[in-house]
Each structure stands twice: as C-alpha cells, then as structure tokens.
Amino acid sequence: MKLITYTLRNTDMKKLIPIAGLVAILLTGCSRYPNAEFTVNYTRLQPDEEVIFTNYSDNAINYHWDFGDGTYSNQEHPRMSYNREGTYTVVLTAESKEGKTDKASIIIEVAFTELEVTVAEWTEWETVNGYEVRNALVVLYETYHDWVEDLNDVGYGYTDHNGRVTFWGNLLDINYYVYAEATDVEQEGDGFHNLGFDGSDYIYTEPLVHSAINLFTCWVDYYFIFKDGRESRLDKYPKDKIKGDNPSFIFIDVSK
Numbered sequence: 001m002k003l004i005t006y007t008l009r010n011t012d013m014k015k016l017i018p019i020a021g022l023v024a025i026l027l028t029g030c031s032r033y034p035n036a037e038f039t040v041n042y043t044r045l046q047p048d049e050e051v052i053f054t055n056y057s058d059n060a061i062n063y064h065w066d067f068g069d070g071t072y073s074n075q076e077h078p079r080m081s082y083n084r085e086g087t088y089t090v091v092l093t094a095e096s097k098e099g100k101t102d103k104a105s106i107i108i109e110v111a112f113t114e115l116e117v118t119v120a121e122w123t124e125w126e127t128v129n130g131y132e133v134r135n136a137l138v139v140l141y142e143t144y145h146d147w148v149e150d151l152n153d154v155g156y157g158y159t160d161h162n163g164r165v166t167f168w169g170n171l172l173d174i175n176y177y178v179y180a181e182a183t184d185v186e187q188e189g190d191g192f193h194n195l196g197f198d199g200s201d202y203i204y205t206e207p208l209v210h211s212a213i214n215l216f217t218c219w220v221d222y223y224f225i226f227k228d229g230r231e232s233r234l235d236k237y238p239k240d241k242i243k244g245d246n247p248s249f250i251f252i253d254v255s256k
Contacts, residue, residue: 034060036094036104044109044211046170050081051108053090060094060102068108082110114168114213115140115205119159119180121192122219132163133192133220136182137234140167147177147202156237175204180218181234191232192220 035058040051055063055076065073067080068088082088091105119136120128139156141147154176157165180203183191194203205216 032059032096033100034058034094034096034102036060036092036102038092038104038106040090040106040108042108043106044111045082046112046211047083047085047110048081050079053078053080053092055092057092057094057102057104059096061097062095064093064095066091066093082108085111109211111211112168113171113173113208113211114166115171115176115208116164116166116213116215117159117178117180118162118164118215118217119182119192119220120163120217122221128163128217132159133180133182134159134161134163136163136165136180136192136220137237138165138218139179139233139237141177141179142172142174144177144202144204147179150179150233150236158239171208173208173210175207177202177204178216178218179233180220181232182220183232183234192222194218194220 037056037058039054039056042049042051045051053065057063063074063076065075065078067073067082067090069082069084069086071080073080088108088110089105090108091103093101093103095101117138118128119133119138121131121133123131136159137156138159139150140154141152142154143152146152154171155167155169157167159165159182179194181191181193203218205214208214
C-alpha cells in the first residue's frame with residue numbers, strides 16, 4: 001500500500017484562510033435574531049373589556065409581555081383586560097434559543113363610551129345657547145319598540161343647569177332611542193316633549209363611537225299636557241333614585 005502525502009504550500013494556506021472565514025460567517029448566520037411582532041383585537045376599548053393578543057414573532061421560543069399596568073405574562077397568545085381608564089403601552093419581548101431578543105410595542109387607550117345629551121327647546125334658528133332645558137328627564141332605549149312601550153330602558157337621568165346629562169358605562173356601538181320630557185316650573189301641566197323631524201315623535205342618536213365621548217342634542221317642543229293628552233313618564237323615573245353626587249353623571253349598566 002502506497003502512502004500518499006501532500007504538502008501545503010504558503011499559497012495553498014492563503015486560499016484556505018478566506019474559505020475558513022466564510023464558513024465561520026455561515027455558521028454565525030445560523031444563529032438568527034428573533035423578530036417580535038403581534039396584533040390586538042382592539043386598540044381602543046372600555047374598562048374590563050377583553051383584549052386578545054395574537055403573537056406573530058419569528059425565531060423565538062420565549063415571550064415576555066409587559067401590559068403597561070403593572071401586570072405581565074409569558075404566554076404566547078395572552079388575554080387580559082384593564083380595569084381603569086388610561087393610555088397603556090404594551091411591550092412584547094421575544095427571545096430566541098440563543099438568548100437574543102427583539103421588542104415590539106403598541107399603545108392601547110382605555111375609556112368608557114360616553115353619551116352626552118343636551119336637551120334644548122326647538123326654535124326657528126335651531127340654536128342651543130339660551131334654550132337649554134333644565135331638569136329634563138332623559139331615558140335611553142335600544143329599540144323603537146322599547147321606546148314606544150317604555151320597556152327595558154338602559155338608563156335615565158335629569159339634565160343639569162346647562163341642560164346636559166351624561167350617560168357612561170357599558171354602552172353599545174348602536175343607535176339609542178331617546179325620550180325627553182320636562183315640566184315647566186312656571187305653569188304646572190305645561191312642559192317640553194320629544195320633537196321628531198320625520199313625522200314621528202321618536203328621536204335617536206347616530207351609532208355611538210366606541211370608547212369616546214359622543215355628543216347629541218335632543219330637541220324638544222313646548223306642549224300643554226291637558227290639551228294633547230300626552231302620557232308623562234316623569235313619575236316613573238324619580239330623581240331620588242339616581243345615585244351619585246353629580247346628577248349629570250349617570251353610570252349605565254346595560255347588563256341589568
């Protein structure tokens with residue numbers, strides 16, 4: 001058996017050095033950095049509304065979530081809710097098996113959906129200032145049938161000295177039918193009632209914007225209750241049952 005040997009010359013060694021460097025680079029490239037990425041079902045929501053986080057991170061095996069309210073999670077696709085209003089920055093840290101990390105973040109706004117209703121007497125100038133109606137009963141309903149039959153109201157309140165009442169809480173992103181009525185303090189039996197502009201008495205809001213303050217003007221017209229026989233709802237919704245120090249700030253729980 002003949003043994004064959006090779007002798008590497010200097011020129012051969014010079015050729016091997018770049019090749020060895022290339023191999024080292026390729027081996028290093030196998031250890032890739034992670035890419036942190038995620039989405040949420042809502043970026044604006046109400047307190048206690050569930051947030052669902054969907055994780056799309058690449059090249060990661062460990063995840064650390066900082067929800068911005070002092071709570072954390074190591075789940076891949078966590079769910080949680082905020083119990084207070086505020087603006088929160090959520091940060092996801094994705095970690096690879098080699099310990100390399102990458103971060104992604106998003107801002108979430110948490111606020112109640114509010115509906116501020118101003119009750120005003122209708123005039124030919126269609127103006128509000130100077131024609132606001134104080135101590136007007138305002139009742140909200142989800143459907144026209146409930147409005148007509150006075151059933152399943154989602155809440156009620158009385159306007160303050162500026163003619164406003166604010167509803168807030170678990171309000172839905174829908175049109176609300178509004179009932180408004182007030183008794184004239186100067187003449188018992190006189191008062192103000194809903195004024196519809198489509199041939200009917202009922203009025204309704206536009207679909208509410210989620211987690212935002214929605215403004216709505218409820219126009220009413222003067223009437224004499226003994227002549228037109230309108231049925232009053234003032235006795236059914238007494239003021240003394242409204243809880244809270246501010247009569248224009250009413251919490252509405254539609255789950256009741």
